[in-house]
Amino acid sequence: xxxxxxxxxxxTKQRPQVGRLGKHLTRRSRGRCELCDRRDxxxxxxxxxxxxxxxxxxxxxxxxxxxxxxxxxxxxxxxxHFLGSAVWSELPPVRLAAARLLLTREDLDDPWLADALxxxxxxxxxGEFR
Ligand SMILES: [Zn+2]
Numbered sequence: 610x611x612x613x614x615x616x617x618x619x620x621t622k623q624r625p626q627v628g629r630l631g632k633h634l635t636r637r638s639r640g641r642c643e644l645c646d647r648r649d650x651x652x653x654x655x656x657x658x659x660x661x662x663x664x665x666x667x668x669x670x671x672x673x674x675x676x677x678x679x680x681x682x683x684x685x686x687x688x689x690h691f692l693g694s695a696v697w698s699e700l701p702p703v704r705l706a707a708a709r710l711l712l713t714r715e716d717l718d719d720p721w722l723a724d725a726l727x728x729x730x731x732x733x734x735x736g737e738f739r
Contacts, residue, residue: 620657621680627653627663634670642672643703644710645691649673656705669702679706682713693721696729701738704729709736 634653637643642651650673653663660667671679678684684692695707708731711722717733726732732739 620659621682623653623655624659624663627655627668630663630665630668633665634668637665637700638670641670642675643669643698643700644671644675644695644707647672647674650676652676654679654706656702656709665702667702669700669706671706675706675710678710678713682709684710684713686714693725696725705731705738712736 630653638651640651641648651670653668654671654676655663655668674688678689689710692707692711695703696711698704698707708726708729711725712731712733714722716722730739731737
């Protein structure tokens with residue numbers, strides 16, 4: 610139902626300059642993954658397309674598992690239930706990251722998924738905010 614081919618070739622490789630946001634993001638996240646609340650190896654993760662300068666509105670703090678999912682564009686649906694709350698985050702990069710992870714699922718006809726993408730305000734065709 611949804612065209613995801615435009616999303617799958619995007620770069621997810623992280624840039625060293627994202628480290629400039631470290632302090633700001635650590636304060637915002639209080640050292641926790643902004644998607645799932647874990648504290649496991651939490652680091653900044655920039656969302657494509659990368660702006661010239663790293664932007665906290667396009668970057669989130671994520672744990673090792675969530676970063677791996679974003680890099681590989683694959684999630685474990687059993688573990689991924691927390692994405693259903695992350696799409697309601699007040700932080701745009703968290704909503705966007707959660708929506709993009711949900712879009713990696715194969716069962717895109719699931720009405721729950723359409724509702725989650727609506728909550729995040731993300732267009733399934735482009736993987737960007739509407
Ligand atoms: Zn996480």
